[in-house]
Each structure stands twice: as structure tokens, then as C-alpha cells.
Amino acid sequence: RLFSKNMFVLCICLGELFTSCREVQIKEEFRKDGEYFLRIKNKILQIYCADMQTSYPKEYVSLRSGQTDNFSEVYGYRLQNPFECPFNGSRRQDCFCRNDYPAAGYTLFHKVRLDVSAMQIITTDLLFTQTLLGRAVPFATAGDCYSAAKCPQGQFSINLTGTGLKVAESTKWVAQGNYATVKVHRSQVSNPH
Helix, strand or coil: CCCCHHHHHHHHHHCCCECCHHHHHHHHCCCCCEEEEEEECCEEEEEEEECCCCCCCEEEEECCCCHHHCEEEECCEEECCCCCCHHHHCCCCCCCEEECCCCCEEEEECEEEEECCCCEEECCCCCCEEEEEECCCCCCCEECCCCCCCCCCCCEECCCCCCCCCCCCCCCCCCCCCCCCCCCCCCCCCCCC
């Protein structure tokens, strides 16, 4: 059975919340993909259970803020002179560039997979995504081959508003490749719900 808001309060009192989609599947005999309330690390979260018809259902978080706030991009433009950073690092398509980077891509995320035991998002799961351009790009990932100067152009955005989750303060992004630079801007959110 699916929980409505009225049922939600009742089920908390009765202690009927489960900790994984597999547990919902086994104990309640549900085989339908959909949103379920689960108790994860002493928190009650609304989780989308996928692959409920299989022996290995998976947990996903629905990104309630919308896909335009949850994207990853590998920028496709490359400067003719890779040792400069024109326009103070601002992105402009009238640069002296080529739009030929083969790893370029732009991916929107509707849901992200959650490892409920580790409380980590599995960034490479692309089941509930839409790639609008080029290659699929993992969640919370950005890149480019724009410039060898400190001039990153690839972007990503994470917005977990309405999910009950937040990015841990200790989360770090790692630069990979030659002349790699990382610039991460964290917005302060007063209430993650």
C-alpha cells in the first residue's frame, strides 16, 4: 500500500516504516515502483523504489526542485590559445574557440540513486536522467578542456530542497587531469526540507 499524508502519521505511530525498498517488498509484498516513506538513519524520508518487480529493488531520491536545478555539464568549447582566460573567466560563445571536445555533454537529473546504508548518492546511476547534449555526465560532475589557465567552464548544480537531505559539509570535489581547477560555490540553505 502507498502511504498518504494521513496514513503517514498513523504508520509512524505503529512503527511500520521500513529501512529499504527490499524490506517494503518482502514484508508488505509490494511489487510496484513508486514513492514510499522509509526510515533511514533515524530520519523519515520519501524514497522512490525502482525495480520492485526484481529481487534487487533500488532506492532513489526524487529531486523536487526540478531538473533545471540538478544538472551536470562537461563544456564542449576549447580555446584556440589554451593558455589564456578571456573575459575574466566568463563564458562567452564569441570566444576564439572550437566546439569540438569529444567528452562534452549536458545531463539533467530527475532522481538520483541513494545507497541507504552509506547515505551516499551513487553519481553514476543515470536511470532517471535526460542527456540533452553529447555524452551522459554523472551527477555532481563537471569538466572541460577549455583552457590550461585557471578558467573552469564546466558546471554542475545540486538542489536537494524538499528531499530532507543535504550535501555534507565534508564533501569535497577532486580535480582530475592536466591543469585541472575546481571552483565550488555552496549556497546556504536554512531549511533542507
